[in-house]
Amino acid sequence: MEKHLTTNYKEACFLVDLSNVVRRQDLGEPGLRSLRRLGLVVDAAVELARDPDLKLYLVADRSLRLGGRHEFTDPADVRLLGQWVRRGLVEELGDADERVLELWAMIGIPVITGDRYRGAREDYPFLQGNTDDFLEPVPGPGGTVRLVPLDMGVARPDEISRKSEEDALKKQGLLGPRRKPRSEVVDRNWRCPDRRCTTYDTRKGSRVLLPRMHRGVPTCEQHGLELVDDGPRTATAQVKLLVGGKVTARFTLEDGSTVRIGRAPGTGDIALHDLLPGDLAARVSRAHAELRVAGGMVRARDVSSFGTRWRATAGRSGPGPWHELPKDASRDFRVGDELELTEGVVLARSGRRFPAELSQEWQRRTPPSGEGSDAVTRMY
Structure with missing residues (x-):
């Protein structure tokens, strides 16, 4: 198996998302993690390429080796994986997905994985509908593995938002059992003991990042210090602006706030x-729709001259039909819902449940309204 691994991605015939392969419990022997599954994938790749000297470039999450060593069926797998990492036969990173997609976009060789990378669709829009560049390992006859083309499908905006959130939590070590966010950390504000650091401080900084878990403790990535609990995080809701189907801005609203969104609605x-x-x-319209956030719930009301349409997109059968948003009453604006201000301009309710930026930063930096003013700060 080792003779098919390379330290140089330019020599590789395939990229391998090793973490995904090793954790695939439908391949080979039973157990949560097994390096033997890579051997089956190597055999399948050699057969598919008809090349006995084929080379693979492996990329893995650091957590594969260090975070779940007790889950390997054979403890020797952990030692072997460590040797490969030290020799450069496995590129090990905190988050392998980003590196896999970076290499795929850069050199264009196929990727062996079962991951659909839904959280990366905004950064890599050519993932949408891709049927040519990814191969999924699936069980074959007699305990073998076959590599079949993987249809990446077209993810809905709400799916992308939810998966982006999950990926961000995973990167920071904030996903608990069954891939649930560690609410005891995510739902709190944090502060670095270094007084110069504003990375996590909601009162000083212009961005609020998620803590990084290190040995079970929220830690400042910049200074390596244990963060101080700074009280409960204010409930927020995030809204995305899509122009021509592409996300161009995000706005994070605090609980208890009421804002109007439009061409130039006011200070x-x-x-x-x-x-x-x-x-x-x-x-x-100058003021087109009004959003009110209360108790983590968002309600929307049309205040425009032209009318606003609403639809739900999170149903199993895809987006629902458009309905007129009422002027005389508000309605729930749930995760996955969309408001169409005019054709080609849509506000979508994001699934993100934590702020990537300070909720009111766009408000503090918004000057008095005016048709020619820089009337909004883009939030990414």
């Missing part, structure tokens, strides 16, 4: 004028 509200082409901006 303290969300202005879209500088985010829209002139022809689209002209079809959006």
Whole structure:
């Protein structure tokens, strides 16, 4: 098996998402993790390529080796994996997904994985509908493995949001059992003991990042210090602006807030004028929709001259039909729902449950409204 591994990705015939392969319990022997599954994948790759000297480039999450060594069927697998890492036969990172996709985009060789990378669809839009560049290992006859083309499908915006959140939590070590967020950490504010550090401080910084778990303790990535619990995190809701189907901005709203969104609604509200082409901006009212956040729930109301349409997109059968948003009453704006201000301009309720930025940073930096002013700060 080792003769088929290379330290140089330029020599490889395939990239391998090793963490995904090793954890595939439907392949080979039973157990949570097994390096023998890689051997079956190597055999399948050699057969598919008809090349007895085929080379594979392996990329793995650091947690595969260090975070679950007790889950390996054979303890010798952990030692062997460690040797490969030291010799450069496995590129080991905190988050392998980003590196796998970076190499795939850069050199264009097929990737062996079962991951659909739904959380990466915004950064790598050519994943949507891709049927050519990914191969999934599946069980074959007699305990063998076959490599079959993997249809990446087209992920809905709400699916992308939820998976992006999960990926961010995973990267910071904040996914607990059954891939549930560690709410005891995510739902709290944190502060670094170093007074110069504003990375996690909601009162000083312009961004609030998630803590990094190190040996079970929330830790500052910049200073390596144990973070101080700074009280409960204020409930928030995130809204995305899609122009022509592409996400161009995000806005995080605090619990208890009421904001109007439109072309130039006024001080303290969300202005879209500088985010829209002139022809689209002209079809959006100065104040178009009103969002009210209370108890983590969002309600929307039409306040426009042109009308606003609403639909749910999270149903099993795909997006539902468009309905007129009422003017005289508000309605629930749930995760996955969309508001169409005009054709090509949509507000979507994100599935993200934690703020990537300070909730009110866009508000603090919004000058008085005006058609030509920089009336909104983009939040990414």
